[in-house]
Amino acid sequence: MDPEHKAVLRKHRLEVSGQLLVSDSIVPFLYQEDILTDAQVEDIESQRTDRQKSLKLLDLLPSRGPRAFSAFLRSLHDFGWIRDRLLLELQNPPGPQTTDVVRLPDSLLRKVPSDRELSRLASRLGAEWEAVLMDLGLSAEALFRCRADHSLSTHGAVLAGLVQWRRSEGKTATVCRLLESLRAADVHPSVLESVLM
Structure with a gap:
């Protein structure tokens, strides 16, 4: 996975994990696309809450090769607002933020x-x-x-x-x-x- 894709997923990790329901369509789609293995699907499904399942998926994705990010975006057809948010972030990388600049050397x-x-x-x-x-x-x-x-x-x-x-x-x-x-x-x-x- 490209470094900028990893960075976007990490930046929006908590927001995304709070809004996704990965069990219904996302995990099956990623399994079908050969992004996730049987063991990884079991690992995700064994998590107790929807949020933990989402976090586990977001932990696994960066190591799943160059196709993982685009497959993840395609799996978000029921969560268009999340896909749009991630794509927008990629098109407009954040400049220096003036609101909370830390003055650390x-x-x-x-x-x-x-x-x-x-x-x-x-x-x-x-x-x-x-x-x-x-x-x-x-x-x-x-x-x-x-x-x-x-x-x-x-x-x-x-x-x-x-x-x-x-x-x-x-x-x-x-x-x-x-x-x-x-x-x-x-x-x-x-x-x-x-x-x-």
């Missing part, structure tokens, strides 16, 4: 956040913390484990998820990537700015 955006910075961010994230961690690539299973291991402390669960993300992504677990996920979950960038400055 490039050197800071490229660095990997420390334990202390992640802890401070964990204490500032509200109900959106799960959406942020899913956008960072944590699986529903990993999120469940974070919640279960820290059932008495939301801060502990969020911090465990952030540390797990940093460990799995290594040098690509940058402040810039964190910022993208905060934006995707509608968390104002100033939250991260206050943690780092």
Whole structure:
């Protein structure tokens, strides 16, 4: 899948997953088009809620080859508004946004956040913390484990998820990537700015 297609799916991940019902026509179509395997269809269908099914599909799509994005768009015939939104985004890539520009220097955006910075961010994230961690690539299973291991402390669960993300992504677990996920979950960038400055 092209990088710009991956970026569009990641940017609209939460919005799309909240509006799609993938079981009815989308998953069968993608299976028919040889985009999804039997095991992947089972994996998607085993998720408990429609939103989790959609998120699982959006997790799998980027790795399903160059035809995956166009097949996904064709599968959206019952969800024309979503298809139009994704196509519009591709035609008009966003310029620099003036509404929530973060005044962080490039050197800071490229660095990997420390334990202390992640802890401070964990204490500032509200109900959106799960959406942020899913956008960072944590699986529903990993999120469940974070919640279960820290059932008495939301801060502990969020911090465990952030540390797990940093460990799995290594040098690509940058402040810039964190910022993208905060934006995707509608968390104002100033939250991260206050943690780092």
